[in-house]
Every structure is written in C-alpha cells, then in structure tokens.
Amino acid sequence: xxxxxxLADDYRGARPRxxxxxxxxxxxxxxxxxxxxFALALxxxxxxxxWYGSSxxxxxxxxxxxxxxxxxxxxxxxxxxxRWVIAGLRSTRxxxxxxxxxxxxxxxxxxxxxxxxxxxxxxxxxxxxxTMTRFHRPTCQLAAGKDVVGLTTTQIVAGHLAPCExxxx
Amino acid sequence: MDIVNFLRAQWDRAxxxxxxxxxxxxxxxxxxxxxxxxxxxxQLPYIVSAGMFGIFLLTIAATLWVSADLRDExxxxxxxxxxxxxxxxxxxxxVRTHRAETTGPGSNGRAAAEVRS
Numbered sequence: 001x002x003x004x005x006x007l008a009d010d011y012r013g014a015r016p017r018x019x020x021x022x023x024x025x026x027x028x029x030x031x032x033x034x035x036x037x038f039a040l041a042l043x044x045x046x047x048x049x050x051w052y053g054s055s056x057x058x059x060x061x062x063x064x065x066x067x068x069x070x071x072x073x074x075x076x077x078x079x080x081x082x083r084w085v086i087a088g089l090r091s092t093r094x095x096x097x098x099x100x101x102x103x104x105x106x107x108x109x110x111x112x113x114x115x116x117x118x119x120x121x122x123x124x125x126x127x128x129x130x131t132m133t134r135f136h137r138p139t140c141q142l143a144a145g146k147d148v149v150g151l152t153t154t155q156i157v158a159g160h161l162a163p164c165e166x167x168x169x
Numbered sequence: 170m171d172i173v174n175f176l177r178a179q180w181d182r183a184x185x186x187x188x189x190x191x192x193x194x195x196x197x198x199x200x201x202x203x204x205x206x207x208x209x210x211x212q213l214p215y216i217v218s219a220g221m222f223g224i225f226l227l228t229i230a231a232t233l234w235v236s237a238d239l240r241d242e243x244x245x246x247x248x249x250x251x252x253x254x255x256x257x258x259x260x261x262x263x264v265r266t267h268r269a270e271t272t273g274p275g276s277n278g279r280a281a282a283e284v285r286s
Contacts, residue, residue, distance in 0.1 A: 027243040055214035070217040081232035088239040095246035
C-alpha cells in the first residue's frame with residue numbers, strides 16, 4: 001500500500017465522485033439524476049395544480065396565490081437544473097485537475113520548462129536555432145537576426161534546451 | 170450520417186431542440202389565450218399554465234443543451250486521463266478501477282490522503 005498526499009488546492013472545488021454510483025459514461029451520479037427527476041416532477045405537478053386552481057376561480061386574491069405557487073414551481077425547476085449543471089461542471093473540473101496532477105507527476109518541473117509551456121499556452125511561439133542550446137522569445141535580442149525556427153514543447157524537451165536567461169521565456 | 174444515427178448520437182441536443190420548440194408552442198398558445206380576452210381573471214390561468222409551463226420547458230431545454238456540452242468535454246477528459254494513467258502505470262490496471270474517489274479533498278484547503286494499492 002502506498003500513501004499519497006494530494007493538495008486540496010489542486011482541485012479548486014472539484015467534486016470527488018464514487019465510481020460505483022456513476023451513471024455510465026456521464027459526469028453525473030445516479031443520485032444527481034434522481035434528484036433532478038424528482039424536482040422536475042414536483043415542479044410539473046405544482047404547476048399543474050396551480051393552473052387547475054387558478055382556472056377554477058375569478059377572484060384575484062385567490063388567483064395570486066396560485067400564481068405564486070406556479071412561480072415557485074418554475075424557481076424549483078430552474079434551481080434543480082442549475083444544481084445539475086454545477087454538478088457536471090465540478091465533475092469535469094475534477095477530471096481536469098486529475099490530468100494536471102498526473103502530468104505534473106510524470107513530467108516534473110525541469111528548470112523553467114513549465115514556465116515555457118505556460119508561455120506557449122498563451123500562443124507565443126518560442127524559437128531556437130539549430131546550433132543553439134537555449135530557447136528564446138521571438139523578440140529576444142539574442143535571437144534577433146539569427147536563423148531561428150518556432151518550437152513545440154516536445155522539441156524543447158527532446159533537444160534538452162534550456163530557457164534563455166535574458167528573455168526568460 | 171443518416172438521421173437515425175444522428176439522433177442516436179446527439180439525442181440530448183435533439184431532445185433539447187424538440188423541447189425548445191414545444192416551449193415556443195406553449196408560449197404562443199399562452200399569448201393567444203391572453204390576447205383573446207381583456208379580463209385579468211381569465212388571462213391569469215393562461216399565464217400560469219402556458220406561460221410558466223413554457224418557461225419550465227425552456228429551462229429544461231437549456232439544461233439539456235449545456236449537459237450535452239459538459240458530457241462531451243467530460244468524456245474527452247476521462248479518455249485522456251485513462252491514457253495518462255496507463256502511461257504512468259503501464260503494468261497496473263487503469264487507475265480509475267483502483268482509486269477510491271470519495272477520498273478526494275474537500276473545499277476547505279486541507280490536504281487529503283489518497284490510498285492506492
């Protein structure tokens with residue numbers, strides 16, 4: 001048995017789910033489905049009752065009560081749907097956090113590589129020349145006027161390139 | 170792709186569109202009922218039935234559509250994670266089957282222990 005610590009901050013509110021109770025191929029648990037179905041059915045029944053009640057009378061004060069019930073039913077439906085969407089978002093965030101954790105564990109930070117990836121994520125292409133041992137930002141003075149090409153993260157790792165100290169990519 | 174396969178693959182989005190159309194019909198019927206009489210006491214049942222029911226249906230349609238997007242994203246992420254787990258532990262079975270996911274951390278910022286066999 002191996003004990004491993006995982007920082008809670010990595011998850012940022014992501015939702016740990018029990019795999020056994022998950023519906024097949026879906027980010028929602030079966031309890032989420034049940035909750036939503038129950039709330040929607042309740043809202044539908046309340047709305048039907050409100051309609052039945054309001055159509056049986058012409059008295060304004062009585063009708064207002066039924067209208068309030070109807071609005072409450074709509075609010076219940078909207079709230080349940082919002083809760084459903086939030087549950088799905090949390091599951092998705094959990095999966096994303098797990099991917100980040102696995103990637104960080106498999107490819108740990110090596111002298112600024114993670115920072116380079118972050119820059120790359122912002123669509124700034126990093127460059128290096130064929131004989132260079134460092135990679136640079138395209139605007140770096142050390143790369144200006146030289147025969148450089150754009151790099152992918154894989155090329156940076158494969159070429160054992162270090163980040164330039166001047167432009168600090 | 171024929172229509173049956175398309176509907177089978179995109180059942181949630183197709184259902185969302187169908188429910189949104191039903192909502193539009195409901196709201197139109199409500200409008201027709203309300204506009205047909207000057208008496209508020211007669212108009213109110215139309216608002217309660219057709220109006221609120223239309224809003225109810227619209228909410229469900231929107232939820233279905235967003236759910237479809239979420240499910241697609243979640244499925245892609247899950248596939249990716251299973252592949253990554255396989256790379257990380259090539260000899261082990263997929264981590265998902267081993268991990269007790271309920272041992273994940275709460276939202277209070279404390280560290281949580283995850284036990285793995």
